[in-house]
Amino acid sequence: MKIRAAVLNALGAKPPYATSKPLSVEEVELSPPGRGEVLVRIAAAGLCHSDLSVINGDRPRPTPMVLGHEAAGVVEALGPGVDDLRKGDHAVMVFVPSCGHCAPCAEGRPALCEPGAAANGKGELVGGNKRLSRPAGPIHHHMGVSAFAEYATVSRRSLIRIDRDLPLDEAAMFGCAVLTGVGAAINTAGVRPGQSVAVVGLGGVGLNALLGAIVAGAETIVAVDLSDEKLALARRLGATHAVNAGDADCADKVRAATGGGVDVALEMAGSVKALETAWKATRRGGQTVTAGLPNPGQMMALSPVTLVAEERTLKGSYIGSCVPVRDLPRYIALYRQGRLPVDRLMSDRLKLDEINLGFDRLAAGKVVRQVVVF
DSSP: OEEEEEEEOSSOOOSOHHHHOOEEEEEEEEOOOOTTEEEEEEEEEEEOHHHHHHHTTSSOOOSSEEOOOEEEEEEEEEOTTOOSOOTTOEEEEOSSOOOSOSHHHHTTOGGGOHHHHHHHHHTOOTTSOOOEEETTEEEEESTTTOOSBSEEEEEGGGEEEEOTTSOHHHHHHIIIIIHHHHHIIIIISOOOTTOEEEEEOOSHHHHHHHHHHHHHTOSEEEEEESOHHHHHHHHHHTOSEEEETTSTTHHHHHHHHTTSSEEEEEEOSOOHHHHHHHHHTEEEEEEEEEOOOOOTTOOOOOOHHHHHHTTOEEEEOSGGGOOHHHHHHHHHHHHHTTSSOGGGGEEEEEOGGGHHHHHHHHHTTOOSEEEEEO
16 A cells, blocks of 8 residues: 655765655555564654664664554554454554563563564664565665654564544654653662652653652752753753752752762763763662663773672663553543643644754754654
């Protein structure tokens, strides 16, 4: 079938993207679902910093590629072997398909699924297929999803069915921002009632991490960002303190506000400087957790003496260490209870033709979450 999609033809475009247009909205061919695959009509797809990191070359991926990995939609057709979904079902997409059989999946860590990671790196679906093409040849899939398009053919393993009464533009955010941010606080860091937490970087993932810390019962929550507008939003959402990351003594201010440093620092900005700030703001015996994805060539200096003598922990978090089939329904339930107000993080709704302008806004740090609505 012919569909409209936003195709990234080359990495490293220079902003402003509204002028350089790294994403070309064009007509492409989408093949029907094969065995174990599903055709989904995309209803909404969020613009995430991970997409921007592919556009600017920080996260190299094969091109041409249809980007977009945070999305929700409606099931339109089922491939052979898919018998637990029906046409008309609503679903959220998960950007690491889990095989259920490799060592990480067997340990209950589907975010680290080995076949899923290999397929994502190649720009394929987890079965090894490419269902996108144009006359010049195949087009790669982004994270098994490729949601900046009217329709997507995806692996059944990339879908979580949801109730139909959840608005799909809000549901889209659960596929990445909510799973990653809330999960980092609850699953990876294991924030406990009464603890102190700092969240460094207040994009869609960072503000969800803040909401996750609140749900987990953190007593003191320090929001850190370069944007005073985002700091004000964090205070409205429940942060007890706010510190501008541009302050030369930012980490010292966090430590002063928390009596010597936080129990848990969550870095969500995707920069080494932000991670260093989070590390410095963490108390003796505390945890520093990062879900940021800076350029892989960037390095951070770390003193092993500090790591040992202060019993510090530096930990990575991918998809919030979530088991999506378990956690996504839980987070939706918390949203419905009013305890995870993720709808307040929606900055704007865009048309597909506005997508390059949307990435300009994201790169400038002017928005929290924008969603392309089809």
